Amino acid sequence: MERFYKRKVPEPNSANNACNSCLDDINWEDEIKYDPGLRKQIDEYHPNLRERVRRKYLENGPCQPRTFAFPMTGSRREKKDGGYEAFVKNGWNGFHRKERLKLHVGDVGGSHYQAMKNVRETGKRDYLTRLNGSIDVARMLVKLGLPFRGHDESKESYNRGNFREFRDYTAEQNPSLRKAIGTKKSDNSLLVAPEIQRDIVKCFAKEVLHAILEEIGHDVFCLLVDESRDVSCKEQMAVVLRYVDKYGIVRERFVGLVHVTETTSAYLKSSIDALFAELKLSLKLVLVAIVRKHKGVSDFFTKISILLNVVGGSSKRRDLIRDINVKEMSKALGCGQLQTGTGLNQEQCLQRPGDTRWSSHYKTLKSLVGMFATIVKVLEIVEKDKNDWKIRDQASNLLEYFQSFDFVFYLHLMLTILTITNSLSLALQRKDQDIVNAMKCVKSTRLNLDELRREKWEKVLDEVSDFCDKYDIVKLEMEDTYIDPKKRRHKSGITNKHYYQVDCFNDVIDWILQELDNRFSETSSQLLICSSAFSPRDSFHDFNLENLMSLAKSYPSDFNSGNLRDLSHQLGLYTADVRDDGRFSNIQTIAELSQIMVETRKHLCYPLVYQLLKLVLVLPVATATVERCFSAKNVKTYLRNKIGDEYLSDSLICYVEKEEMKKVTNEAVVRRFMNMQGRRFDDD
Structure with missing residues (x-):
């Protein structure tokens, strides 16, 4: 084969030979620059030289010039000229080191310190203006029981939800709020996020609960509990406290809603204990359910x-x-x-x-x-x-x-x-x-x-x-054999009269009578009858000393043997006193009696009598306020059925207790809001 194909000998002036011959002629010290900014790009070299050049770069190692004089920035220049050149003429790029800013600000009384103080005060004022605007909007929406969120809350939407729509309208009417909102481009800094909305409602609810618990103090109260489903078919337990306030008026205050997974007495008790631990502090008669x-x-x-x-x-x-x-x-x-x-x-x-x-x-x-x-x-x-x-x-x-x-x-x-x-x-x-x-x-x-x-x-x-x-x-003929519509081939062996009279008519009425007996047993009925001895009708015609003393003995923790003796003496004086006082002549109910006693300051003259009267007043017959809580169905509707348990409870407290809600000031909400989650004023 070699005689047919002869090997070609490379010509002496070929490019490869020229490249190889020139490798030895290159002055690598001058060719390979130490500074990356002065180097030739590797792609500019001949392909046969690129690997050699790359190795030369690696042999030289990283470039770290020591003799270059960098321009002064940050604290170095501030030490030289007090910061004037950096902040006013040349600019400052040391934002990642906040201690430099403090050094630039200087001591109290300096121009930079005063400028920084003005900036902080302006930022704080704008932050409080935005926060108060959100609080005002939340107060109105929660009072009406309206939802906050919208389906599309983007700026291009024409229906951004109640909170944002009312917030925008409020800003149009309030120049201060409009200016404070205009200073912030980021939507997150406007205090309209869902988390902010929930926290504001929680602050309102906490302030309402604080006012209720402060009003009760260490006085007696009664716990009312009711259980019912909401629109999302979740079992809820509503809790109401019944007590007598300082004016002698009976109050029923809604204090919380607890989601329960089961309605056994033990589970309800544990849920109540958990709620009472959080607050640091007889069921409804349902005939149709029976x-x-x-x-x-x-x-x-x-x-x-x-x-x-x-x-x-x-x-x-x-x-x-x-x-x-x-x-x-x-x-x-x-x-x-x-x-x-x-x-x-x-x-x-x-x-x-x-x-x-x-x-x-x-x-x-x-x-x-x-x-x-x-x-x-x-x-x-x-x-x-x-x-x-x-x-x-x-x-x-x-x-x-x-x-x-x-x-x-x-x-x-x-x-x-x-x-x-x-x-x-x-x-x-x-x-x-x-x-x-x-x-x-x-x-x-x-x-x-x-x-x-x-x-x-x-x-x-x-x-x-x-x-x-x-x-x-x-x-149907009552004497004919009863036929079950779902089991027509099965012989019941009873007549229609027996089924409809005994198995239906009598059974249903017996269940209702049994329920009434359970709810109003002989003991509880006797307790309520003894309570009626306080009735002020017809110049205290129903007054009965024995019944009232018997009632007091039912509360051994409130009336010991010594108190019972003093109570008997006070009851005699109290009866003679109020019968001769014309201010007590026209009252009809025990609730009115309590108010008149406070107005005439007789509750101070007869403290044991008034204590017993308060115990009578907190005895509920049914849970009226609890039922009214669930009648407020606009708080949680079918279109708003994903509202969380805690948020629902807070919203219901604010919605039901409108009287206390009205007394809550924006300053109290701001104070509680700032203490949540370690917040600080947005002045950066």
């Missing part, structure tokens, strides 16, 4: 709830109810079945019952009886709707149930029971409860329920029969 133990009654109220969603779930169906109701009313007026007059034949609607107001169920069932024909016609129309299959199927099932004997029976049974207990419900939910009348109402309600069970079965059955005849609903 009767829901019966499966038929529970199904009845479940169907009522579905009905309210179906017929009242849209404005179109509500208008349909209104139109049909007007036609039925006009027809009845034409036939002479209704009378005309002022206040008669007003427009009716179905009222949605509330979990915390068991009297509201009475209004719901009462309106359902009056509008039954209208409701049936609306369900028939909705049943034919082909657009919404879910609502259509619900309407079909409701229509079948509402035209059954079971529905009519439970409707009249519960309406009769709720009619009897409605007066008691209203009496127990009054804020200014009269213990004497409340106990009389409990007693009369129990007697009426007992009479209903013993003597009114036939009357209720006749009402059910008349309702079935009026609306063509199939009636």
